[in-house]
Amino acid sequence: MKRLILVILAPLILWAQKPYRGAEYRTLETFTYGRFEVRMKSAPVSGMLSSFFTYHEINSIDEWNEIDIEILGRYNDQIQFNTITAGVTNHVYYQDVPFNPHQDFHLYAIEWTPNYVAWYVDSVEVFRQTGDHISTLFRAQKLMMNIWPPASESWAGTLNENQLPAYAYYDLVRVYRYTPGENQDFTLLWQDDFNAFNTSRWQKATHSWDGNNSQFIEENAVLKDGYLILCLTMPTSTGYQGGAIHDEDVTAPYIARAWFLDDRIVLNFSESIKRQAAETASNYIIPGLTVKNARLLNDERTVVLEVSERDPQVIYHVIATNISDRSAAANRIKVESIAIKNGVTLPLVINLGSEQGSATYQADYVFNVDRPYGHEGGSKVIHPLSANFRGAQNDTLYRSELRGLNFYRVRLPDGSYRLTFFFAESEFNAAGQRRFDVFAEDQKIIEGLDIYERVGSFAAYVVTIDNVEVKDQQLDLYFKPLAGKATCSALKIEKSASDLHEKTNEPRIPRQSALRVFPNPANPRLQLEFELPRSGETELSFYDVSGKRVLVLKRGTLNGGIYRSSLDVSGWGSGLYVCVLKQEQRMVARQKFIVLK
Structure with missing residues (x-):
């Protein structure tokens, strides 16, 4: 009986020992892969953090699966990303941001797939993790948000309790299902605008752990005026006492990414910007180049610059001035400079699975935020120099392949492209062992391809698809396995010679098909x-x-x-x-x- 009493009293003793009260809001449902978005404003107090993350409820540390966005109150220009895998192994990355995350609301997102985990800030991917540890992130996880003061002052800083209460504000959450090859790989499941406490979707936590100096209580997860507010308070004064919620855009737009894509420069801004200033060429200065024209795309946050001929060996910077956002405050960039990353030049031939390039083709890479192209998933297969492929004009392209690849992505200007795929069957000696579809921009362009059935083994099979439309500055190819694993040896990309979406100069409309x-x-x-x-x-x-x-x-x-x-x-x-x-x-x-x- 004494042991039972001790077990019952232990949580009460732990509760009493915690000097602060925090909050956690978590889903009842678990998810395996997907995209998770939040619009939030973090709390600005040193010694604590505001978060948005996924977590697998574990039975042992060997099952640990967690993906984090953590915003420490001590920093006004930094966000922390992390994946935690078996044995509580951390893979931390500190992302500098050109704004104060505690000052106004920003949109953050996590993309979790079998091949990568990526983090987005204001709808732009800023960091991506690949590698062997990603394959261990396969356990179903709940989506969570919390506010708490870590015991580690070296990490979170020192908490001055005179600065409490502190509040983190959440405007909305969106959850997407992972649907490779459809809806740009993620399909919206639901959105919560926090107009009410949805007890069939969420629960308020009432627990704590070693290293957390607060006890989570339900009273500190408050829904008010269409916002979720997570509160960090003293034990004697809980709940939200902050008055009206200020949701105003006070951050000027910034250039999140700049790429040379073929003969153009594409600038991705952090938010919608005003057209007149965005399309004024004199608002962009690129030392060493002349800006001839500036065009704002329909998304109102992407600008395409036409410039004079560049030297591919030179690293250029673009300086933007006088660009304003579309908020009531019309926040304006004063002067901002960002390096322009080198993208692809067409025609582009990529030798898939090969780390070696040449004068006629480019090496292959794993795709990430700093690469203009690359693959997701798959294993490199290298064949000996003695390997020959019937019908091949260049055997070198077929002596490497990506077997089991899921996606191939190439950053390109919007437009129409001709794609040529180079395939060869080097593993099977019978039909039906490998069969797959290929999608481009969510459209199936090759159906049920069985290379052996077409040409046998160790023979070149080439497929060209013309007039593939790119509308978001990135070509996305999805290889969907139907039997065995998809494979591809090389990929060629060039501008379309003709465009099926544009009528020819014929003056007449035909009377019949x-x-x-x-x-x-x-x-x-x-x-x-x-x-x-x-x-x-x-x-x-x-x-x-x-x-x-x-x-x-x-x-x-x-x-x-x-x-x-x-x-x-x-x-x-x-x-x-x-x-x-x-x-x-x-x-x-x-x-x-x-x-x-």
């Missing part, structure tokens, strides 16, 4: 021309003689007119194929053609 493919037989390229009498959802499909769909080109809504493009069929097997034109899901034209080797 028509489709022409030539030459027939075709090799290595097939020319396409089709006519549409009206606008509508349009699709071009290709089928082999067995009726299996080989390729789908989904182009969205097209206006009535005449369109032309071309397709590389040099990697297709010899035989009879059918090109089908559909509009509004109804076949309007078809034509047979032959591919000859």
